[in-house]
Amino acid sequence: MTEVSVAKEDVAATGELVVLKSVNKHFGALHVLQDIDLTIARGEVVVVIGPSGSGKSTLCRTINRLETADSGSITIDGEALPQEGKELARLRADVGMVFQSFNLFAHKTVLENVMLGQIKVRKADKKKAEEKARALLDRVGVATQADKYPAQLSGGQQQRVAIARALAMDPKVMLFDEPTSALDPEMINEVLEVMQQLARDGMTMIVVTHEMGFARSAANRVVFMADGRIVEEAAPDQFFSNPRSDRAKDFLSKILHH
Amino acid sequence: MFDFLQGYDVLGAFWTTVQLTLLAAAGSLVWGTLLAAMRVGPVPLMRGFATVYVNTVRNIPLTVIILFTSLGLANTLGVTLGAKGVIDTLNFRLAVLGLVAYTSAFVCEVIRSGINTVPVGQAEAARAIGLSFSQVLRLVVLPQAFRSSVGPLANVLIALTKNTTVAAAIGVAEAATLMRTMVEKEAQLIPIAAIFALGFVILTLPTGLILGWVGKKVAIKR
Numbered sequence: 001m002t003e004v005s006v007a008k009e010d011v012a013a014t015g016e017l018v019v020l021k022s023v024n025k026h027f028g029a030l031h032v033l034q035d036i037d038l039t040i041a042r043g044e045v046v047v048v049i050g051p052s053g054s055g056k057s058t059l060c061r062t063i064n065r066l067e068t069a070d071s072g073s074i075t076i077d078g079e080a081l082p083q084e085g086k087e088l089a090r091l092r093a094d095v096g097m098v099f100q101s102f103n104l105f106a107h108k109t110v111l112e113n114v115m116l117g118q119i120k121v122r123k124a125d126k127k128k129a130e131e132k133a134r135a136l137l138d139r140v141g142v143a144t145q146a147d148k149y150p151a152q153l154s155g156g157q158q159q160r161v162a163i164a165r166a167l168a169m170d171p172k173v174m175l176f177d178e179p180t181s182a183l184d185p186e187m188i189n190e191v192l193e194v195m196q197q198l199a200r201d202g203m204t205m206i207v208v209t210h211e212m213g214f215a216r217s218a219a220n221r222v223v224f225m226a227d228g229r230i231v232e233e234a235a236p237d238q239f240f241s242n243p244r245s246d247r248a249k250d251f252l253s254k255i256l257h258h
Numbered sequence: 259m260f261d262f263l264q265g266y267d268v269l270g271a272f273w274t275t276v277q278l279t280l281l282a283a284a285g286s287l288v289w290g291t292l293l294a295a296m297r298v299g300p301v302p303l304m305r306g307f308a309t310v311y312v313n314t315v316r317n318i319p320l321t322v323i324i325l326f327t328s329l330g331l332a333n334t335l336g337v338t339l340g341a342k343g344v345i346d347t348l349n350f351r352l353a354v355l356g357l358v359a360y361t362s363a364f365v366c367e368v369i370r371s372g373i374n375t376v377p378v379g380q381a382e383a384a385r386a387i388g389l390s391f392s393q394v395l396r397l398v399v400l401p402q403a404f405r406s407s408v409g410p411l412a413n414v415l416i417a418l419t420k421n422t423t424v425a426a427a428i429g430v431a432e433a434a435t436l437m438r439t440m441v442e443k444e445a446q447l448i449p450i451a452a453i454f455a456l457g458f459v460i461l462t463l464p465t466g467l468i469l470g471w472v473g474k475k476v477a478i479k480r
Contacts, residue, residue: 066382084300086390093388103383106478107402117387120397151479162383169387 017042017173017204018063023072025058032058033069034228040173045205047215047236050225051251056208057100059225060177063206064095077172093121096166096174100181102158104150104165110137111146114165122169129168136164140194156187160194173204180211212255216240224248262444263453271436272457278350278422278432279461282357283415289358290365295395297370308366316363320424323360327352328428346431353425361418368410372403377480408473415469416462433457 018040025033032055040046048056061067063074065081065088074081076095082088104113114133118124124132137143140160142153150158159179166174176195180188192214199205199218209215215222215236222239224232224247232245243249296308315323331337332352339355341348376399384398423434437454441447 064386066385084391089385089388089390091388092386095386097383097386099379099383101377101379103377103379105380105383105398106480107398107405116397117389120393121388149479165383165387 015042016040017044017077018206019073019075020059020063021073023059023062023069023074025055025062025067025069027058032228033062036072036230038223038230040204040206043202043204044220045199045203045207045218046221046223047219048206048208048223048225049210049212049215049251050231054225055228056225057177060175060206060208063175064092064097066097089121093117093169094172096169096171098159098162098166098174098176098179100178102150102155102162102182104158104161106150109147109149110142110153110161113150113161114168117165117169133164133168136167137161139167140164141190154187155183156190159183159187159191163191163194163198167198173206174198176205176207176209178208178210180209210255212240224251226251260449262440262446262449266436266440268433268436268453268457271431271433272461274350274430274432275419275422275457276461278353278357278425278430279415279419281354282361282418282422285354285358286361286365286414286418287411290362291369291400293362293366294369294373295400297366298373298395300391312363312366315360316367318360320356320360320421321427324353324356324424324427327356327359331355345429349425349428349430353422353428353430357418357421357425361414361421364414364417365411368407368414369400369403371410372405372407373399375406376402402478405473405476405478408469408476412466412469412473415465419462419465420458 016039018038020036020038023033023036024031034055036059038046038059048059050056058067062069063076065074065084076091079091081091104110105116108116111130111133114136115126115129118129118132119126134143134146137146140163142157142160142164145153145157145161150161153161163174163179179195180191183191188211192211195205195207195214196218207214207219219236222232222234222236223230224234224239224243224245226247232239232243232248234244239248240252243252293308293311296304297312299305328349332348338348339351341351380398380402381394384394389397422432425432426434426438429435433454437450440450444450
C-alpha cells in the first residue's frame with residue numbers, strides 16, 4: 001500500500017476504495033438504508049452525520065457486512081463483499097472497525113487484544129506481533145497499560161486500544177461507529193486526537209460521529225444522512241456554513257446553537 | 259459397631275463411582291460443548307440436529323438410556339466398545355457412554371446460556387478483525403462463556419455424580435450396586451444407608467464448594 005500517504009488534493013486520482021451502489025436495507029418494516037450511493041477514495045476521510053435513527057451506524061456496519069444489505073452492491077478495493085465465510089473474513093481483516101462500546105476482548109489483556117488478529121489472521125509470529133502491538137499501543141498513548149485487562153482501563157483508554165487493535169491488521173480503511181459516544185466528556189479529546197493523527201497520516205476513514213469539531217477539522221467530506229437516505233454531501237466548510245438542504249439546516253440549527 | 263462392613267469393598271465401589279463420574283464428566287463436557295457450538299452455529303442441519311438431540315435426550319429418563327446402551331447397543335446391535343467379552347468392562351463402558359449421552363444435553367444448555375452472557379459486541383469485534391466463525395467461537399466467545407458457566411456446570415457435575423448410581427441397572431459394580439447387596443445381606447439398614455449417603459456428600463460437597471470458588475475467581479469483569 002504505497003498510495004496510502006497521498007495528499008488530500010490528488011485523492012481523486014488514486015482510485016476508489018469503498019464503493020456502495022444503490023444499497024438497501026430493511027429492519028422489518030423499517031427501511032433503514034434507502035438507495036445509498038457512496039464512493040470513498042483512497043486516503044479520504046468521510047464523516048457521516050445525522051440525527052439518531054437516520055441509518056448512519058447501519059451504513060457503517062454494512063460496509064464490513066456486520067449487517068447484510070438486502071440489495072445493491074458494496075465493493076472494497078475492487079472486490080465485492082462475499083457471502084459469510086473464509087473470503088469475507090479475509091476481506092474484513094482489511095477493514096478496521098472501531099465500535100461505540102469498544103468491544104475489547106474482556107478475557108484478554110490489552111496487549112493480547114492487539115496481538116490476537118495478527119497471530120490468528122495474519123499468521124505473524126508471536127514476537128513480531130508483540131513488537132508491533134507495543135509500538136501501536138505506544139502510538140495511541142497507552143503503552144503503560146499493556147498488561148492490564150480492558151475493565152481496568154478508562155473508556156478513553158479502551159477506545160484507543162480498540163483503535164490499536166484495528167490498526168494492527170494494517171487495514172486499507174477504518175470504520176468508526178460513533179467512537180466517542182460512550183465516553184465521558186473529558187475523554188473524548190484523547191480519542192479524537194488519535195483519530196486526527198490517523199487522518200493526517202493518510203488513512204482512509206469513514207467516521208460516524210456527533211463530533212462536529214472533528215468533522216470540521218479532519219474530514220475531506222461530510223455526508224449528511226436522514227431517514228435512511230444520504231441527503232447531502234459536501235466539504236465540511238461548505239456544509240457547516242452553507243448547508244443546501246432544509247433537513248440539514250434544521251439539524252445544524254438544533255445542534256449548533258445551544 | 260461397623261462389623262457389618264467386613265467383607266465389603268466400600269472404598270472400591272466408591273472408586274468405581276468416581277471413575278464413572280470423571281470419565282462421563284470429561285466426555286460430556288466435550289460432547290456438550292460441541293453440541294452448544296452446533297446450536298449457535300450458522301449451519302441449519304447442525305443446528306437442527308443439536309436442537310433435536312438436546313430436546314430428546316434430556317427428556318428421556320436416564321435409566322432408559324442406560325438400559326438401552328446395554329440391551330439395545332450391546333445385546334442387539336453387538337456394540338462392544340473394544341471390551342473383548344469382559345462383561346464388567348463392557349458394562350462400565352456402556353454406562354459411561356450412556357451418562358455422556360445424557361449429561362451432555364445439560365452441559366450443552368449450560369454452555370449455551372453461558373454464550374448468551376457474552377455481549378454480542380465481543381463476537382462482532384472478533385469478526386471485524388477477520389476471525390473465522392470457529393475462531394470467533396474458540397478464541398473469544400467460548401473462553402468467556404466457560405467462565406460464566408462454572409457455577410451452573412457444578413450443578414450438572416453434582417447431578418452426574420449421583421446419576422452414576424443408575425449404572426447399577428446394568429450391573430456396574432459402583433456404590434449403589436454394593437449398597438443393594440449389603441441391604442439384602444445385612445441387618446443394619448440405617449447405618450448402611452447413612453454410610454452411602456455420606457459417601458456421596460463427601461464426593462459432591464467439595465465439587466460445589468471448589469467450583470463455586472473457581473467460578474468467582476475466573477469471572478470476567480466488564
